[in-house]
Amino acid sequence: MTRKNTSDKNSSGSRSRKSAAGTSSSGSSRTRTEHNVESSAESGWYKALLWLPRALGKTIRVLIGGERYDPAYSKDGVCFLLLIGALLFSASEWFHVQGALGKGLHIVASTLLGLPSVILPVALIWAFWRLLVYSGKDSGNAHSIGGVCLLVWSVCSILDILKAPAEHRFDLEHVRQAGGMLGFAVGSPLAWGLSKVFATIIFVLLAIFALMLILEIHMDSVVAPVAQRFEKGHETVVHSPEGTSEDEFFPNEIHMGGDTLALAAGVPTHTDEGREETNSALPKRGLKRSWFQRMFHSRGKSQDKAKLEHYEADDPFDRAAYIQGSGDRREEQPDSSLRMHNVEETAVVPALSQLVPNEPVNEAPVTEAELSGVGSQDPWAAAAAAAQQLGQVQESHDSSPSQPVEHSEPLEENTANGDAPSKPYMLPSSDLLVRGKPHAARTQANDSVIKALQSTFKQFDVDARVVGFLRGPSVTQYEVELGSGVKVEKVTNLQRNIAYAVASSDVRILSPIPGKSAIGIEIPNVDREIVHLGDVLRSKEAQQDDNPMLTAVGKDVEGHYVTADLTKMPHLLVAGATGSGKSSFVNSMLTSVVMRAKPEQVRLILVDPKRVELSAYAGIPHLLTPIITDPKKAAQALEWVVKEMDARYDDLQFFGFRHVKDFNQAVRAGKVHAPAGSNRKVAPYPYLLVVVDEMADLMMVAKNDVESSIQRITQLARAAGVHLVLATQRPSVDVVTGLIKANIPSRLAFATSSSTDSRVILDATGAETLIGQGDALFLPMGQAKPTRVQGAWVSESEIRNAVDFVRTQRKPEYRQDIEQMAKKEEKREILDDIGDDMDELLQAAELVITTQFGSTSMLQRKLRVGFARAGRLMDLLESRGIVGPSEGSKARQVLIQPPQLQEALAFIRGETSSISSAQEDTQGN
Numbered sequence: 008m009t010r011k012n013t014s015d016k017n018s019s020g021s022r023s024r025k026s027a028a029g030t031s032s033s034g035s036s037r038t039r040t041e042h043n044v045e046s047s048a049e050s051g052w053y054k055a056l057l058w059l060p061r062a063l064g065k066t067i068r069v070l071i072g073g074e075r076y077d078p079a080y081s082k083d084g085v086c087f088l089l090l091i092g093a094l095l096f097s098a099s100e101w102f103h104v105q106g107a108l109g110k111g112l113h114i115v116a117s118t119l120l121g122l123p124s125v126i127l128p129v130a131l132i133w134a135f136w137r138l139l140v141y142s143g144k145d146s147g148n149a150h151s152i153g154g155v156c157l158l159v160w161s162v163c164s165i166l167d168i169l170k171a172p173a174e175h176r177f178d179l180e181h182v183r184q185a186g187g188m189l190g191f192a193v194g195s196p197l198a199w200g201l202s203k204v205f206a207t208i209i210f211v212l213l214a215i216f217a218l219m220l221i222l223e224i225h226m227d228s229v230v231a232p233v234a235q236r237f238e239k240g241h242e243t244v245v246h247s248p249e250g251t252s253e254d255e256f257f258p259n260e261i262h263m264g265g266d267t268l269a270l271a272a273g274v275p276t277h278t279d280e281g282r283e284e285t286n287s288a289l290p291k292r293g294l295k296r297s298w299f300q301r302m303f304h305s306r307g308k309s310q311d312k313a314k315l316e317h318y319e320a321d322d323p324f325d326r327a328a329y330i331q332g333s334g335d336r337r338e339e340q341p342d343s344s345l346r347m348h349n350v351e352e353t354a355v356v357p358a359l360s361q362l363v364p365n366e367p368v369n370e371a372p373v374t375e376a377e378l379s380g381v382g383s384q385d386p387w388a389a390a391a392a393a394a395q396q397l398g399q400v401q402e403s404h405d406s407s408p409s410q411p412v413e414h415s416e417p418l419e420e421n422t423a424n425g426d427a428p429s430k431p432y433m434l435p436s437s438d439l440l441v442r443g444k445p446h447a448a449r450t451q452a453n454d455s456v457i458k459a460l461q462s463t464f465k466q467f468d469v470d471a472r473v474v475g476f477l478r479g480p481s482v483t484q485y486e487v488e489l490g491s492g493v494k495v496e497k498v499t500n501l502q503r504n505i506a507y508a509v510a511s512s513d514v515r516i517l518s519p520i521p522g523k524s525a526i527g528i529e530i531p532n533v534d535r536e537i538v539h540l541g542d543v544l545r546s547k548e549a550q551q552d553d554n555p556m557l558t559a560v561g562k563d564v565e566g567h568y569v570t571a572d573l574t575k576m577p578h579l580l581v582a583g584a585t586g587s588g589k590s591s592f593v594n595s596m597l598t599s600v601v602m603r604a605k606p607e608q609v610r611l612i613l614v615d616p617k618r619v620e621l622s623a624y625a626g627i628p629h630l631l632t633p634i635i636t637d638p639k640k641a642a643q644a645l646e647w648v649v650k651e652m653d654a655r656y657d658d659l660q661f662f663g664f665r666h667v668k669d670f671n672q673a674v675r676a677g678k679v680h681a682p683a684g685s686n687r688k689v690a691p692y693p694y695l696l697v698v699v700d701e702m703a704d705l706m707m708v709a710k711n712d713v714e715s716s717i718q719r720i721t722q723l724a725r726a727a728g729v730h731l732v733l734a735t736q737r738p739s740v741d742v743v744t745g746l747i748k749a750n751i752p753s754r755l756a757f758a759t760s761s762s763t764d765s766r767v768i769l770d771a772t773g774a775e776t777l778i779g780q781g782d783a784l785f786l787p788m789g790q791a792k793p794t795r796v797q798g799a800w801v802s803e804s805e806i807r808n809a810v811d812f813v814r815t816q817r818k819p820e821y822r823q824d825i826e827q828m829a830k831k832e833e834k835r836e837i838l839d840d841i842g843d844d845m846d847e848l849l850q851a852a853e854l855v856i857t858t859q860f861g862s863t864s865m866l867q868r869k870l871r872v873g874f875a876r877a878g879r880l881m882d883l884l885e886s887r888g889i890v891g892p893s894e895g896s897k898a899r900q901v902l903i904q905p906p907q908l909q910e911a912l913a914f915i916r917g918e919t920s921s922i923s924s925a926q927e928d929t930q931g932n
């Protein structure tokens with residue numbers, strides 16, 4: 008089930024994580040209370056530090072009319088103070104102004120810092136910039152500012168040590184010319200007590216630590232890659248770019264080791280020029296990236312992005328920016344009188360919005376006992392004993408193709424790859440994914456919208472006012488309270504006028520907001536926020552849960568990260584109009600799996616009839632089969648999944664478990680033993696995730712087969728660890744049939760073109776009012792009402808980096824039986840097509856090829872058949888490429904020469920896949 012830090016009550020009773028400070032997503036009372044709680048939790052020194060500025064602010068507020076406290080202004084105030092401080096100290100330290108104030112400031116600065124006082128204005132401007140750009144709990148400001156203070160202290164101390172006089176004495180003039188009081192405090196005593204060299208080393212180390220704090224670098228990110236490089240020393244040499252063909256380096260999507268990676272027909276290789284170089288440089292890049300990424304993060308997002316190779320498809324919101332004009336249209340600066348008015352009217356707004364935390368409080372993890380079947384008794388002992396007694400069962404087990412032993416391949420897959428066990432598999436570092444800006448709780452655009460709403464109410468004489476808002480990444484929900492005796496319809500009827508006033512056609516009105524006596528007006532933000540996949544995966548919630556099937560969904564309208572456990576969905580339907588963000592979601596989901604799951608934990612079957620959407624994942628070790636692009640093969644793969652599921656059930660039944668999770672736990676605990684005498688190895692089953700990027704194509708080729716496979720999988724697959732994600736851009740009843748809907752309980756609806764489509768997906772309207780580009784309604788199983796989310800975004804460069812990282816570690820181990828099953832199916836189709844006419848068709852082929860005369864009447868005469876039958880035989884020969892198309896009354900062209908007769912006959916009988924391959928086979932023999 009979804010886990011998000013909102014209060015969505017989950018009717019199935021599954022876990023729902025609450026926000027750090029509160030339990031309900033409801034409004035102002037909650038957030039006001041949270042504010043009190045938060046301020047009472049402040050430490051004593053913090054209160055003491057802020058006592059003076061707060062008292063000053065309070066006095067000013069009282070003097071100018073007693074307005075309520077707006078914390079957004081306190082941040083602005085600090086920024087301005089820093090700027091003014093920087094200006095003052097630059098006058099005294101750089102321009103040496105000679106006024107009394109200038110001299111006084113210089114005395115203060117040089118006494119405190121000594122020579123480094125010249126960098127004081129820079130440090131203040133830097134702190135000003137940092138506070139302006141980053142704010143909130145996740146901003147990292149405390150680390151950075153603490154780091155800068157430490158660095159300045161270290162520099163002052165080093166200067167003091169270097170200039171410390173031999174005799175132990177304090178001389179203020181000397182101290183001012185060295186590291187100031189700050190440096191003297193510890194520097195000189197250390198130099199006198201320890202020697203200058205050792206004291207300097209200590210402060211150099213402290214300076215390095217300070218730099219690490221500023222650049223957000225951790226020791227392990229420096230040491231681990233170096234250690235890794237040492238371990239891989241030899242391999243790196245082997246894979247060095249020079250003198251090594253691309254074949255030796257298996258991440259290349261076509262050649263891997265000595266083998267050729269069997270990409271599905273039509274799967275583009277997703278390479279571009281210089282790609283080989285990129286791949287072979289990867290281990291080196293990993294180290295560089297981790298250093299630079301952190302450094303860039305601390306300096307801004309634009310540089311952060313620049314480190315990744317850029318693709319056209321990397322840019323989210325392209326069209327949104329254009330359509331909504333956010334790039335062109337400047338927000339009007341509200342005039343001062345209106346601004347005052349707004350401040351009063353919406354005074355509660357910042358109190359509401361600033362308290363929406365990004366990080367959830369952690370709930371106690373699910374206990375082992377919650378997992379079904381794992382109780383205090385030891386069920387495995389009984390199963391093992393039963394297995395001992397069931398020698399006969401085991402034998403039949405061995406012989407029967409549908410029995411678990413036959414199915415031992417996936418169980419052994421951990422060790423099947425010769426080189427796999429020697430190299431531990433490493434998950435990609437989350438540093439490969441871009442960091443976004445901290446969530447903005449309030450922007451200028453929100454103020455403009457509130458102003459527009461208030462004036463609309465005023466114009467139409469409706470006694471209503473905006474009392475708060477919750478800003479999400481793409482949409483803000485404004486909370487409107489009505490005066491007593493005012494009908495709700497008065498506001499809902501204004502929908503079009505509101506849309507006009509805020510210049511957006513996508514206004515959604517919720518009346519009331521669930522759980523509140525207030526109306527919610529959802530209006531798209533002109534300054535939308537991109538929800539980066541990396542941020543969702545780095546959220547506390549996602550990091551504390553090591554479930555490999557946990558996937559990022561995005562952020563809800565309150566700015567909380569939303570993640571989902573695919574095992575609890577257990578199947579998901581993703582639908583929406585073209586360009587609405589489905590493929591981007593599927594990419595985020597698959598990248599989540601690549602980032603969090605090892606191949607032995609999750610295996611994938613990817614169906615991509617559009618051929619380009621999922622090709623980036625070709626060759627990853629999680630794949631169970633090459634990416635399937637042919638809808639017919641996809642239908643057969645689904646049938647294979649049904650068989651796999653049945654086989655897993657047989658296994659679970661045999662060993663006495665109800666869920667594959669329990670079975671896996673027992674295997675890991677060494678409590679499951681293969682029956683005596685059997686040579687099978689017991690290993691945990693990986694989850695199997697089947698992703699179909701376009702359902703409509705599958706339904707067109709084999710509606711009944713696909714429907715019945717999906718029905719069977721969805722009914723049973725949960726316990727077997729098999730999960731489906733079906734995406735479609737045609738949410739019509741012929742694609743998303745009643746049968747499919749009934750079996751896929753979780754839905755994710757992106758913008759649809761009509762309310763009918765929305766009903767098909769969600770059984771409710773609403774998706775037609777979404778604004779596209781990742782804006783979605785998420786309805787996980789068990790939840791009564793959908794939650795609005797902005798889907799997580801992962802760029803193509805990020806996907807490539809993550810995928811390259813895993814491909815360099817392991818080859819995919821494809822299951823041959825999926826391919827074989829598809830081939831068998833093809834053969835069956837060929838034979839079905841010919842039916843009872845095989846003998847006559849072979850005779851006809853022989854006649855036509857030996858005589859090189861493709862005439863229907865000749866077949867009529869020689870085979871003694873009627874015209875219609877001879878015509879059918881000729882059509883069958885044409886379909887197999889033996890004769891050309893009909894040329895009216897003329898005989899058809901014969902395309903096969905007499906020496907190829909035997910190959911042609913073998914091909915007709917379905918023994919070979921083509922006539923040329925038959926020739927090759929013959930030559931080979």
Ligand SMILES: Nc1ncnc2c1ncn2[C@@H]1O[C@H](COP(=O)(O)OP(=O)(O)OP(=O)(O)O)[C@@H](O)[C@H]1O
Pocket residue numbers: 320322323324325326537538583584585586587588589590591592736757780781782797798799800
């Ligand atoms: N979560 C998101 N955040 C930001 N922008 C997004 C997001 N999702 C999609 N977009 C924008 O919308 C564009 C279209 O998205 P996407 O290709 O996923 O749509 P789609 O529904 O799969 O379309 P189609 O069915 O035609 O393949 C993207 O190129 C991107 O610019």
